Amino acid sequence: MAANRKNVRETALDLLEAIEKNQAYSNLLLNHTIEKNELPQKDIGLLTELTYGTLQRSMTLDYYLSPFLKNPRKIERWVIHLLKVTVYQMVYLDKIPDRAAIFEAVEIAKKRGHKGIASMVNGVLRSIQREGVPSLEKIGDPAQRLAIETSHPEWLVKRWISQFGFDKTKQMCEINLTAPLQTGRVNLAKISREDCITVLDEEGFKVEASPVIPEAVRSLKGNLASSRAFKEGLLTIQDESSMLAAYALGVARDEKVLDACAAPGGKSTHIAEKMAGTGKVVSLDLHEHKVKLIKENADRLDLPNIEAMALDSRGAQSRFKPDSFDRILLDAPCSGLGVMRRKPDMKYTKKEEDLGRLGKIQQELLDSIAPLLKKGGILVYSTCTVDKEENHESVMGFLNRHPEYEPDGELIGRMPEAVRPLVTGSELQVLPQDFGSDGFYIASLRKKV
Numbered sequence: 537m538a539a540n541r542k543n544v545r546e547t548a549l550d551l552l553e554a555i556e557k558n559q560a561y562s563n564l565l566l567n568h569t570i571e572k573n574e575l576p577q578k579d580i581g582l583l584t585e586l587t588y589g590t591l592q593r594s595m596t597l598d599y600y601l602s603p604f605l606k607n608p609r610k611i612e613r614w615v616i617h618l619l620k621v622t623v624y625q626m627v628y629l630d631k632i633p634d635r636a637a638i639f640e641a642v643e644i645a646k647k648r649g650h651k652g653i654a655s656m657v658n659g660v661l662r663s664i665q666r667e668g669v670p671s672l673e674k675i676g677d678p679a680q681r682l683a684i685e686t687s688h689p690e691w692l693v694k695r696w697i698s699q700f701g702f703d704k705t706k707q708m709c710e711i712n713l714t715a716p717l718q719t720g721r722v723n724l725a726k727i728s729r730e731d732c733i734t735v736l737d738e739e740g741f742k743v744e745a746s747p748v749i750p751e752a753v754r755s756l757k758g759n760l761a762s763s764r765a766f767k768e769g770l771l772t773i774q775d776e777s778s779m780l781a782a783y784a785l786g787v788a789r790d791e792k793v794l795d796a797c798a799a800p801g802g803k804s805t806h807i808a809e810k811m812a813g814t815g816k817v818v819s820l821d822l823h824e825h826k827v828k829l830i831k832e833n834a835d836r837l838d839l840p841n842i843e844a845m846a847l848d849s850r851g852a853q854s855r856f857k858p859d860s861f862d863r864i865l866l867d868a869p870c871s872g873l874g875v876m877r878r879k880p881d882m883k884y885t886k887k888e889e890d891l892g893r894l895g896k897i898q899q900e901l902l903d904s905i906a907p908l909l910k911k912g913g914i915l916v917y918s919t920c921t922v923d924k925e926e927n928h929e930s931v932m933g934f935l936n937r938h939p940e941y942e943p944d945g946e947l948i949g950r951m952p953e954a955v956r957p958l959v960t961g962s963e964l965q966v967l968p969q970d971f972g973s974d975g976f977y978i979a980s981l982r983k984k985v
């Protein structure tokens with residue numbers, strides 16, 4: 537058992553190094569490691585906790601370590617990761633005694649380094665055990681303190697404070713430190729939610745009905761992606777906030793819908809399910825390998841009414857005639873600031889200047905699809921970010937350039953009951969703390985008749 541544990545810590549260390557070198561997103565790398573090493577369930581739990589926990593709290597852990605390290609720049613990165621993963625256990629995990637965490641860290645230091653490193657690691661960790669970590673109260677500036685306390689970059693905390701105020705920013709930063717919910721969307725074209733819950737229960741999963749979205753279930757135990765219900769097309773893994781895009785679009789049978797940024801097809805398949813196999817959803821994405829994912833999902837769910845193709849939607853006018861779609865969804869590429877809980881490494885890699893660059897692409901996409909909508913039709917613009925520049929300001933810029941469009945005040949009527957209080961006119965901003973789902977933005981626009 538001790539040998540196993542040690543392996544888990546070493547693996548966590550490898551993952552933290554790879555993530556820092558930007559080799560892949562943390563969630564992809566972790567899943568790949570779990571599959572490759574065929575880890576038992578208890579090790580998966582600990583590995584996930586150590587890797588995500590240390591990543592989530594990275595800035596706080598640096599702050600805690602700083603008084604104990606004389607020349608941090610001279611210390612090899614793997615040693616810093618080792619110290620951080622150990623301080624994480626000492627501060628945040630009750631179930632692991634400090635002496636056990638320190639002992640294992642020293643063993644790893646001996647194995648990967650040499651006696652000198654092991655002795656330094658031992659000295660630093662023993663001092664922390666004796667003296668305790670420094671208090672965050674010492675940081676006078678509230679924005680800076682919140683940034684370090686919740687491990688979010690200071691530019692982002694300041695930006696959010698200016699957009700949402702201090703209290704909402706604090707709530708958002710704090711919820712970003714917690715584990716995300718896994719939710720599934722029941723394919724109502726095939727099974728009722730109640731029956732799907734029974735099927736999942738029988739398989740040994742523990743799920744409950746979502747109080748927010750009528751066709752959603754929340755997983756309390758087990759990864760729904762490995763369920764038979766998923767493989768048989770009764771279920772799609774999708775965040776509850778994302779499900780709101782199809783509600784906003786409000787499709788009816790036999791309509792022709794464009795999903796301009798569709799891969800891997802979460803929203804296209806939802807729209808196609810809502811049309812009960814009738815009409816047509818044209819699903820575009822940039823690259824063939826991404827379009828393949830849409831096709832796989834459509835096949836798994838038995839949805840013949842999806843036509844997926846590789847196309848840069850900025851050139852969609854060369855492929856489709858004006859006024860050819862009843863409804864259009866633009867689920868735009870965005871900074872993803874609403875899904876940081878799922879990809880904690882994003883907190884440290886995103887730069888403020890990325891937001892402006894994305895804004896330009898979002899505008900180009902909106903401009904190129906605008907002529908393709910029929911008069912009276914609905915255009916839904918959505919993102920998984922909470923940033924006002926990418927959301928409200930993108931939409932306002934579009935409306936200024938396109939007098940043929942107007943805000944759609946009827947959005948609220950199409951939303952599930954629980955979400956309605958969050959709708960303001962033609963817009964909806966879900967923050968992660970509202971329902972525990974991802975941060976997500978929706979604007980609904982109508983093409984004037």
Ligand SMILES: C[S@@+](CC[C@H](N)C(=O)[O-])C[C@H]1O[C@@H](n2cnc3c(N)ncnc32)[C@H](O)[C@@H]1O
Nearest residue numbers: 797798799800801802803821822848849867869
């Ligand atoms: C937010 S994701 C879409 C998620 C998808 N709607 C779903 O629910 O599964 C944005 C997608 O836009 C695609 N994309 C980015 N630029 C594009 C462009 N110019 N034309 C078409 N697709 C684009 C990306 O490849 C990415 O798959």
